[in-house]
Amino acid sequence: MPPADSQPPGQVWAHTGQPFTPRDYGVLVLGAGRMGTACALFLRQLAPPLGVLLVEEGGLPNEEGATLLSPGIWTALDAPAERRAEAQWVRTQLGTAFGDISLQTRALIDLHTMPGIGRVPTRDLGLDAALVTMDSLPWASVHAQAATYRPGALALNAAQAAIRAGANLMLNTRAQLCGDGTVMLERLTVTNTHRIVVHETHRIRAQTIVVALGANGPHAVEHDLGVHTAHARAYRQFPRLNLPSTDRSPLLRAHGLTLRPVSGGYTLVPAIHHRDPAGYEPVGGKLTGVPTGLRRETLEDLVAAMDDLPALATDALETGRSLSDVPGAWFALPDGRPDGLPMHSEVTPNTHLLLGGPKADALGLSVAYDLAARIAGVEERPWDGSATLP
Incomplete structure (x- = not known):
């Protein structure tokens, strides 16, 4: 497998003044918080032939939402005993793989x-x-x-690394699942009266869709696809x-x-x-x-x-x-539980819901990696001692 950094860099569409020509992608990742950006980066590292498009409604990766306000506290105590090795792998990644995220023991x-x-x-x-x-x-x-870090910086650095590895990024773009392997993308702009309006729409087809919209993810799946989930959300202030x-x-x-x-x-x-x-x-x-x-x-x-x-x-x-x-934000509650662990699930064929939640600081990266590995067809997981990232 060629190293990810040997791939040509991806393209960024930051505003509607940049013309966009639709094409099919291997994977669409909806949401550029830490879960979505990490998944996009791992996909580019594990399966470089797969074209990846990362879509974010805001103007920057992680411009707002739970990632920006997450506590940023890593401790193995926030992982079940049987997943402590996985949490330790996350700690290693925080210290080596994502640049300056103000990690402090x-x-x-x-x-x-x-x-x-x-x-x-x-x-x-x-x-x-x-x-x-x-x-x-x-x-x-x-x-x-234990350690502290900035999840917002992690998301930004992961997005930049994913782009350097060949992923494309669309900002200021709202996504709607269509249920047939396609996603409707609405490119947004702001009028001189500060109203957000839809400038243009595009329909994109992908082999696989990852819904990493945080607390809005379960609602998108239920509203757009008609699939009931047991997940929930809660508003948390800091x-x-x-x-x-x-x-x-x-x-x-x-x-x-x-x-x-x-x-x-x-x-x-x-x-x-x-x-x-x-x-x-x-x-x-x-x-x-x-x-x-x-x-x-x-x-x-x-x-x-x-x-x-x-x-x-x-x-x-x-x-x-x-x-x-x-400051406050809506947080996803995987399985509807305040102590729910980060998870991913296939809600319809080739459409995956990826959730971080309150314990994403300790296990979010490993769950994002696990989903990327499944999409890429990689069976080994590095926290089992059987594989490492390329």
Whole structure:
């Protein structure tokens, strides 16, 4: 197999001023978040003869959506025991295959109320008393090999690498599945009154279609193809805690809440408790009677943790005055479960749904590779010790 970098680079259609001539492709990948871009790159590496077209509705790979706001926390603890080797392979790829994604090894400290195997006294860890009430959470498990990175940078770098390896990319293009092996592509433009309109349409045929549209993927499959899925979605917000952090600050977990050091402060990563019903629109809550921009479920989690994480009860917590003040995104829930693992499935012949979800930080890349390998007809998986990328 010739190396992927020996292939001529692909073409990018960024705006409607660039003429586009439709042709058939081996694989259409819909969605340029980290799952779609990684799958496109792996396809070019595993099966260079297959023509690949990556389609993104936004103006840049991963311009918006869950990839940009994903926590970017790798830890093998977020993978089942039987998939730890797979998660370790993902960790290796994060460190070697995707350029600068701000990967940093950090300890992850799980805080507990009771002693247990391998737990150490919290007071021995030198944590800031403004962050943790030591008497309430006196025990901790320390996982030294966790890491943080930027999923948005991963998606952008993977898209660029896929293009260098011969994949084509269409930006500002909305896709509709037609159910007959074709996809209707609507090239979008913005008018001088800031309305998004369809400039032109093209019908593209492909041997294989990969739907990697994140939380919108199951809806697209159900609406366009009439195929019922068990998948769901949930809206997740990421408040900020303005306490100082550094490159050496550890990750903290307590009460299902993760404090991720970033940009000199902390991003709060709340738990996802349940799927949000179809048609649900997030609404804010009230803190001591004052309206806030945090959805009610997130607000309840923060209030419940305030005694043990006292900084949450101070003005260091940014709650926002409306939902638009607090970053948030819709996340796919594979199999409809808040703890659902990344997955792919063939929903109709040669049409695959690829989902990351809340645990994509640990296993997303391996699932994208697994789908690319299946499409390419490659049986071995590198985390089994039987193969490596070319």
